Amino acid sequence: MALGAMTWAVRGCSGFGAVNGCIFAGVTWGAAWWFLAQSSRDQERRYTSPWIILALTIGIGLSGGRGWMQWPSFFEGKLQTDTAHGQFVRMHRSEGLLWLFSAGVPLAGLGACALAWCGSLRETRLWHWAFRIAVGLGGATLARKVYVAHPEIFLPLYQSLEKQYHQPRANPNLQRLINDCNAAITHLGYYLGFLAFELVRRDWKNVLLIATVGLLNGLCWAAFQNWKWANALWGADTFNFWRCWESSGGISIGFAYGIAYFLTNRPMSQREQSVIDTRPRIEGRSFEWMLIYCGLAFFVSLYMRDLMGGWGSWYFAIVLAFGAIYYYMNRPSVEWIGLAIVATLIAAEFRTRQQLNQYGLAILGTTMGVGLAWMFIRRSHFADERESLPRREFNLQRWAVYLGILLGLGLSIRNGLKGWFNIYRGNEDYWSTVLWRYLGPTYLALLVLFGIWVLARRSLRKPNAYAWMWLVLLVQNAIAQVITGPLTQWREAAFSIYYLLLLAICAVIVMHNHRLLETAPARSANSDR
Secondary structure, eight states: OHHHHHHHHHHTSTTOOHHHHHHHHHHHHHHHHHHHTTOOSSSOBSSOOTHHHHHHHHHHHHHTSSOOTTSGGGGGTEEEEEGGGTEEEEOOTHHHHHHHHHHHHHHHHHHHHHHHHTTOSSOOOHHHHHHHHHHHHHHHHHHHHHHHHOHHHHSTTHHHHHHHHTOTTTOHHHHHHHHHHHHHHHHHHHHHHHHHHHHHHTOHHHHHHHHHHHHHHHHHHHHGGGGHHHHHHHOTTTOOHHHHHHHHHHHHHHHHHHHHHHHHOSBOOHHHHHHHHHSOOOSSSOHHHHHHHHHHHHHHHHHHGGGGTTOHHHHHHHHHHHHHHHHHTTOSSOOHHHHHHHHHHHHHTTSOHHHHHHHHHHHHHHHHHHHHHHHHHTHHHHHHHHHTSOSOOHHHHHHHHHHHHHHHHHHHHHHHHHHHHHHHTOOHHHHHHHHHHHHHHHHHHHHHHHHHHHHHOOOOSOOOHHHHHHHHHHHHHHHHHHTSOOTTSHHHHHHHHHHHHHHHHHHHHHHHHHHHHHHHHHHHHHHHO
């Protein structure tokens, strides 16, 4: 909750907003969940994978690709039609509760879906992944079609304001409302689709995790509209309503994930441990793992590539190449079909945005279909390959940490610097281009170095979650201070102090949990005497 209070307040500040702001929050929550999950040496937990950092960075990040500024006024009983000219229509305030609930469920829930994928009870095979993604895409497509076909069900006062809804120039806020509601319903479709897959698969902990986060955050977001009274009481000049609302929204998301952690990430039962120990092993140097890894990397690139200032194609090409190199290293023969699949995906990364929007999913489906057919043809060979895999791949765990931290912190640092330039120097677009000119190749070089480091050595130890947690905590709080200003304004200085207090709270929690981890063997030995 303390992390959410800081990161979500920063989410809407200079240099951030939308997806970039949610990535800032996502990588911080991902690192925190992963760190807390390492607090027991004696018993394993379901959701402890380092891939959680990347999962929450992407899941929460992409959920921010929409706005919600049109709904808070609903709490006052106002449907804004043209805010610039003070035009609005009276409405029932319950619409605001409904829409912020609908927006809050997937905003936190999509990250929970990605997190749940990192701890499924049964092994997720290639065809499971294909069905999982297809169900989510199908849910989003269906939700969007229903919204477009029946706007009267979703849009407030549509029957009485239908003419105004079709006059965007005269009613600009209604046009924004149409777009925001469309995006919220689409994201809710993704969320319900991914949840439906876990229900069909009967992975009840995944269902509980996804449902808990989504429903709790939806309820809290609807309730936190009450900040509107504070804005009216103190006035917009002395009270930063929007950032207080943002901070409350972050507390809500942190609360939802905290309750979900308590309910789903306790030490596993013997039955769960037995299922995991006996399931087919895929992660590591197996053909099926390479297909899953490259397929997911390409799928993510369809949504994330444009956030990287023109460097996204190279970034994901390197990520894809790592998957192929990791699989083919130290192997007596080359699976040429697999190599052709990865080469096709890498070549597709350099197509234009329009081409990938039109054909990206078709390219992904075709390549994965070819890979699945090749797996069937050589099924006995690949079955023997999986049987030879070690139980754990610490090298891949390190690669997961590197990918999550570099993507999350890399974008956060760049956006934080852009925000600082915007506050103190102006001309945000100019500085955005300058920053990418230097940070783009720097991040690519770091990605290559991390890849070489993982490929060149065989690690027998887990990544140091404590050290990585401190790195994320300190960097993100430094960014929060950089983009909070100028400090000569009390409303900005107050948040600077607020962030320092939250940092102190988080630091105590991190050190306490690390201390518990260090003293666990001693406590266990004392209890056995």
